[in-house]
């Protein structure tokens with residue numbers, strides 16, 4: 400489950416979603432969670448359920464910011480050659496959050512708040528506040544009747560949930 404808690408950004412469209420989409424992909428082809436238009440007055444953003452994930456599933460996230468032209472950031476690249484936008488969004492470069500360089504704040508059992516800069520922030524600031532997003536596991540969720548093929552889970556990629564789970568491997572995200 401995902402809740403947009405707010406954020407501060409210059410006039411821009413800010414997209415947050417799951418996975419590592421191709422940079423040439425269209426919005427319809429991406430697994431977007433939120434698309435927030437900071438050129439417009441704030442609106443109420445509904446909570447988003449992205450469905451059932453099996454225990455142990457690892458997720459990557461992305462940000463697309465058009466503040467100064469379209470620019471992606473991918474959490475998946477943190478482990479495979481991170482670029483500056485990736486580090487800006489998915490790490491806290493100056494540790495201002497006091498989370499050891501992470502942007503993931505645990506807020507109880509199976510719940511976290513992501514403090515995300517946008518991709519363009521790498522050139523401007525490190526205030527970790529373009530997108531504040533709460534992520535949590537709905538403990539009442541039940542497995543889907545049809546078990547997905549392993550390949551469809553593999554498409555989800557690797558990355559952030561291992562960290563979100565707060566146990567086992569520890570990554571800086």
Ligand SMILES: [Ca+2]
Pocket residue numbers: 516517520524525526527528529
């Ligand atoms: Ca920022």
Ligand SMILES: [Ca+2]
Pocket residue numbers: 491492493494495496525526527
């Ligand atoms: Ca910071």
